[in-house]
Amino acid sequence: MMTLAELYLPDFDQEMANTRRVLERIPTDKFDYSPHGKSWKMGGLATHLANLPTWATLMIGNDSFDIAPPGQPPMRAPEQKSTEELLAYFEKNAASARTAIESASDELLQGEWTLLAAGNKILSAPRFRLLRNFVLHHLIHHRAQLTVYMRLNDIPLPGLYGPSADEK
Numbered sequence: 001m002m003t004l005a006e007l008y009l010p011d012f013d014q015e016m017a018n019t020r021r022v023l024e025r026i027p028t029d030k031f032d033y034s035p036h037g038k039s040w041k042m043g044g045l046a047t048h049l050a051n052l053p054t055w056a057t058l059m060i061g062n063d064s065f066d067i068a069p070p071g072q073p074p075m076r077a078p079e080q081k082s083t084e085e086l087l088a089y090f091e092k093n094a095a096s097a098r099t100a101i102e103s104a105s106d107e108l109l110q111g112e113w114t115l116l117a118a119g120n121k122i123l124s125a126p127r128f129r130l131l132r133n134f135v136l137h138h139l140i141h142h143r144a145q146l147t148v149y150m151r152l153n154d155i156p157l158p159g160l161y162g163p164s165a166d167e168k
Contacts, residue, residue: 004109004128005101012056012101015136016094019049021158022143022150023090028082030153042149043086044079045142050090051077052139056097059127059134060104064114067122101131 023046031043040048054077058065068074080086109131114124147157156166 004106005104008109008128008131009098009101011136012098015139016053016098018158018160019139019143020087020090020094021160022146023050023086024083025150025155025158026083026086026146027155030149030155031081033149033153035149035152040145042146042153043081045146045149046086047077047079047089049139049142049146050080050086050093052135052142053090053093053097055138056131056135057093057100059113059130060100060108063112064116066116066119068118070119097135 026042026046031041031046033042034040078089080089104127109128110126112124113127113130115122143160150157157164159167
């Protein structure tokens with residue numbers, strides 16, 4: 001019988017590969033682009049994507065995490081300044097996350113993990129569920145946003161689940 005990690009890792013690997021194909025196309029000179037005043041800049045959104053795999057490492061290595069610990073500034077990923085920095089940051093985070101997931105037991109993955117903000121519980125759920133929602137689904141959501149930014153800037157889109165209109 002397959003472990004939960006063995007069931008999860010093929011999807012993780014596919015989404016990390018798809019994400020890398022998007023991130024590698026973001027030109028450094030477009031990092032300051034934003035489609036709207038309320039929207040993230042392209043570099044900030046790309047940095048968020050590159051940082052999302054760290055949540056897997058956090059969930060597996062800890063029972064909880066406070067995104068805004070009392071008396072401390074809220075958690076912020078260090079914004080990457082170039083495409084090269086962005087890719088190196090993503091590769092490091094994805095590799096660490098994969099190693100953590102691969103080594104996690106079913107017992108650990110079925111155990112509860114809690115997200116806090118300023119010491120207040122935001123949510124608590126089994127790690128396996130949160131890995132799917134907070135890492136994969138969250139990543140796919142923001143990657144889709146980033147592809148819209150790319151389209152608005154005439155940056156060719158990679159095929160993610162088949163060929164894109166830019167790859168024939």
